[in-house]
Amino acid sequence: MNLSQFGEQFSSGSGILSLMDDLGNALASGGDDMIMMGGGNPGHIPEFQDIIQKRLQRIASDKECFQRLIGVYDPPQGEKDFIDVLSDLLRREYGWNVSSKNICLTNGSQAGFFLLFNMFAGKFSDGSRKTIRLPLAPEYIGYADLGTSDSFFVSNRPRIEMLDDNFFKYHVDFDNLKIGSETGAICVSRPTNPTGNVLSDSEISHLDTLARKQNIPLILDSAYGVPFPGIIYSEAKPIWNDNIIVCLSLSKLGLPAARTGIIVASEEIIKVISGMNAIMNLATGSFGAMLAHDLVQSGEIISISENVIKPFYQEKMEKAVTAFHNEFKDIPYKIHKPEGAMFIWLWFKDLPITSHELYQRLKARNVLVVSGHFFFSGLEQAWQHQHECIRVTYSQDESTVKRGIAIIAEEVKKAYADGEHKRG
Secondary structure, X not given: OOOOHHHHHOOOOOHHHHHHHHHHHHHHOOOOOOEEOOOOOOOOOHHHHHHHHHHHHHHHHOHHHHHHHHHOOOOOOOOHHHHHHHHHHHHHHXXXXXXXXXXXXXOOHHHHHHHHHHXXXXXXXXXXXXXXXXXXXXXXXXXXXXXXXXXXEEEOOOEEEEOOOOEEEEEOOHHHOOOOOOEEEEEEEOOOOOOOOOOOHHHHHHHHHHHHHOOOOEEEEOOOOOXXXXXXXOOOOOOOOOOEEEEEEOOOOOOHHHOOEEEEOOHHHHHHHHHHHHHHHOOOOOHHHHHHHHHHHHOHHHHHHHHHHHXXXXXXXXXXXXXXXXXXXXXXXXXXXXXXXXXXXEEEOOOOOOHHHHHHHHHHOOEEOEEHHHHOOOEOOOOHHHHOEEEEEOOOOHHHHHHHHHHXXXXXXXXXXXXXHHHO
């Protein structure tokens, strides 16, 4: 088959394709033997699922609502009632100067990023080319292949702060972050996927200032963050202004199958995204928006995030960290300070094998993690650090996570021991 450059790009070699292929195959085959510590699939939270099940039952028993759910195209901007109540919530709770004209839905946040990135980067009509700047690598694996041209992303190494108890933390290295006319937009995830890092309010403000100086937007990926699902264990203020594009999602709240992404931006940007929705999808799906409508209208989505979702993951994180400390006593390991999301980012300094080889060894033992090298898209110079890290998910049940951690420890110890033997 003779594929275009576009076809080749989206059919081979991407980290996100490898990740989802592994997850899909494991789940399709039953997944009973595979310890799923790779993907970002949210945990199953009974209290939240009970709320959604009751909402779905009410919709199904109401003939008019059910017809809207399955039988009506929404406008290209998305389900109107949901957008209305969401804009009300953001004004009421956070003082954001938004109306329904500032919000657009997409079929999942991944689709939203594809649209946004290709709006602001790539080839322009005047012949110039612009890139998406990722100011803090490592960054989300799903960004890497969304650009429709080469050299689409440029990323910066972080400043690394060493902390007590085998922790460390990445910071934006503003001294070496130069934003020029070649940049079409700046993008960061908060909390950061894969590390669980949470950029401070001052770091976000600094990035916004740099973006404004170049008259470009700051894209803030809040799929795990505030205002919902609020999986943040440190202080972080929900931030938006007419130069910031905030991207939200219902997936990590507990509705990944509903594929509902949310973009909050200036009216001008929302008009463009709506037009793209019409061309690519005709309309976005209604399912997630209708399920979450009442939670947003009442504001309950905020209290659920704070009192149900966040504690669920924070408890799992604390237990996973304890298990890593217990199992890794004889390993030169570091854990990125877990400030949010549902991941542990592990750094094995001077690991004798690459993180990708470690991933392959763990996969052979039925433990799925993600090799860290996938998360450094756009890094202009080689860096050994990117081959010494892996991302581990702790969202599944405690006993399964503990078994996975023990196997990871065994394989890492073996890698170091084999490396010592070869050197000896």
